[in-house]
Amino acid sequence: MKKNLIAGEWLGASDVTENRNPSDISDLIGLYARGTADDVDKAANAARAALPGWAAVSPQVRADLLETVAQQLLARAEEIGTLLAREEGKTLAEARGETIRAAQIFRFFAGEALRISGDAVNSVRPGISVEVTREPVGVVGLITPWNFPIAIPAWKLAPALAYGNTVVMKPAELTPGSAHVLAEILQSAGVPNGVFNLVMGRGSVVGDAMVKHPEIDAISFTGSVPVGRALAVEAARGLKKVQLEMGGKNPMVVLDDADLDVAVEACLNGAFYSTGQRCTASSRLIVQAGIHDAFVEQLTAHSQALRVGNPLDANTQIGPVVSEGQLQNNLAYVELARAEGAEVIGGERLNGETEGYFQRPALFLNATNAMRSSREEIFGPCASVIKVEDFDEALTVANDTEFGLSSGICTTSLRHAREFRRRSAAGMVMVNLPTAGVDYHVPFGGRKGSSYGQREQGRYAAEFYTAVKTAYEFAG
Ligand SMILES: NC(=O)C1=CN([C@@H]2O[C@H](COP(=O)(O)OP(=O)(O)OC[C@H]3O[C@@H](n4cnc5c(N)ncnc54)[C@H](OP(=O)(O)O)[C@@H]3O)[C@@H](O)[C@H]2O)C=CC1
Numbered sequence: 001m002k003k004n005l006i007a008g009e010w011l012g013a014s015d016v017t018e019n020r021n022p023s024d025i026s027d028l029i030g031l032y033a034r035g036t037a038d039d040v041d042k043a044a045n046a047a048r049a050a051l052p053g054w055a056a057v058s059p060q061v062r063a064d065l066l067e068t069v070a071q072q073l074l075a076r077a078e079e080i081g082t083l084l085a086r087e088e089g090k091t092l093a094e095a096r097g098e099t100i101r102a103a104q105i106f107r108f109f110a111g112e113a114l115r116i117s118g119d120a121v122n123s124v125r126p127g128i129s130v131e132v133t134r135e136p137v138g139v140v141g142l143i144t145p146w147n148f149p150i151a152i153p154a155w156k157l158a159p160a161l162a163y164g165n166t167v168v169m170k171p172a173e174l175t176p177g178s179a180h181v182l183a184e185i186l187q188s189a190g191v192p193n194g195v196f197n198l199v200m201g202r203g204s205v206v207g208d209a210m211v212k213h214p215e216i217d218a219i220s221f222t223g224s225v226p227v228g229r230a231l232a233v234e235a236a237r238g239l240k241k242v243q244l245e246m247g248g249k250n251p252m253v254v255l256d257d258a259d260l261d262v263a264v265e266a267c268l269n270g271a272f273y274s275t276g277q278r279c280t281a282s283s284r285l286i287v288q289a290g291i292h293d294a295f296v297e298q299l300t301a302h303s304q305a306l307r308v309g310n311p312l313d314a315n316t317q318i319g320p321v322v323s324e325g326q327l328q329n330n331l332a333y334v335e336l337a338r339a340e341g342a343e344v345i346g347g348e349r350l351n352g353e354t355e356g357y358f359q360r361p362a363l364f365l366n367a368t369n370a371m372r373s374s375r376e377e378i379f380g381p382c383a384s385v386i387k388v389e390d391f392d393e394a395l396t397v398a399n400d401t402e403f404g405l406s407s408g409i410c411t412t413s414l415r416h417a418r419e420f421r422r423r424s425a426a427g428m429v430m431v432n433l434p435t436a437g438v439d440y441h442v443p444f445g446g447r448k449g450s451s452y453g454q455r456e457q458g459r460y461a462a463e464f465y466t467a468v469k470t471a472y473e474f475a476g
Pocket residue numbers: 143144145146147170171172173174201202203204205206207208211222223224225227228231245246247248278279326377378379
């Protein structure tokens with residue numbers, strides 16, 4: 001059994017989760033401890049006890065730890081990437097890339113640990129100096145999803161540790177393996193006991209206990225909208241600081257003046273890579289009438305030719321859906337889109353060489369933005385194609401959503417690109433690029449129903465992971 005890491009000790013559990021490969025369910029990756037509310041209690045108390053020491057340590061110590069983690073991730077990228085592809089289902093190339101991205105995030109925050117700074121300000125009163133500094137928030141709880149099982153833990157954990165916080169982390173039950181390796185790496189890199197605690201287990205048990213625990217000061221969550229909303233309400237009862245990254249229904253606008261090849265490639269990547277299991281996926285393709293038919297013809301041909309299969313096979317472009325439950329969800333949306341009047345291309349369940357959760361990429365042609373299949377996040381390899389007359393209509397449709405994470409436009413018009421960047425109601429805007437696939441050193445997050453609280457990643461992460469103190473001193 002792979003154990004939880006609590007107060008520097010590996011602790012087993014009476015119950016376990018079977019971590020199985022979604023492209024071959026006979027492949028049991030391992031048994032992982034299923035923690036309890038009692039484990040959360042021990043972890044939170046250990047994190048509380050470790051906080052003063054970690055907050056006070058030289059930033060060089062924190063920087064060195066994060067740099068060591070980065071180096072170990074890089075050295076083991078092939079092995080960890082293979083585990084990640086086995087447990088989550090993205091292709092080996094994507095999984096390796098995600099591991100390297102996690103390493104880069106640790107390296108970035110190793111640097112940030114040394115750059116924590118404040119302000120010295122003249123008081124409006126004579127003889128008084130004012131200093132504004134940043135301190136750790138305290139004990140932070142990190143609740144992470146299955147779709148980026150090492151990058152998302154990394155982009156929460158690295159800033160948390162860099163800024164002097166201590167951590168209780170709960171990865172998704174579907175993909176505990178990558179987070180467990182990260183815990184092993186932190187342990188071998190010398191993280192002090194209690195500074196980092198891993199409690200694997202069910203969200204409704206472990207996650208819930210974290211949100212309610214009085215010793216946890218802040219919660220950073222990535223996952224679904226219903227869980228995120230409920231969690232924020234509960235956390236508010238305890239006056240915890242909260243950061244939520246949730247869903248998207250991200251629009252990609254294709255204008256008549258777009259380079260057709262660029263547009264098809266951006267939409268193919270944005271909608272279907274990583275099996276569409278990205279909150280930044282391009283799930284609404286909003287296409288101007290003049291280019292619509294040529295675009296649809298090419299995107300249909302390319303998307304239906306994507307090779308779906310085992311992610312460890314170098315020829316595979318699209319891996320499996322993560323679970324039977326997620327696949328059933330996707331298939332139900334395919335049927336819904338058909339019932340709503342869209343022309344459905346692909347989307348059926350596929351048989352692989354092994355028993356798994358394979359699905360052909362789906363296009364919902366002649367869709368409207370009013371359809372439920374165009375409004376609700378599916379989180380699978382499905383994209384609606386919505387025809388519009390002009391730029392203004394495209395922009396209106398793009399912004400007509402309860403979400404606001406990422407958006408994109410394919411155009412060769414500088415004016416339209418600039419106008420879209422300015423008026424898009426999204427946290428991240430892409431021009432001639434897929435809506436998914438972001439840099440690791442700049443802010444990540446959205447608006448409206450997609451995100452809540454401060455931005456993640458880059459130096460903006462300091463806003464969530466630090467508390468500001470204003471100190472006044474009378475020099476006499
Ligand atoms: N924005 C994004 O990046 C993601 C969005 N999603 C969306 O969510 C849908 C469902 O995916 P799913 O993985 O079930 O998402 P969830 O929101 O259920 O899971 C995200 C994390 O929250 C945990 N969790 C679940 N319930 C609670 C709770 N009551 N209190 C505290 N933590 C909890 C989960 O634990 P556990 O899973 O271990 O029970 C997991 O670690 C997807 O179809 C997609 O639409 C999903 C993943 C990522």
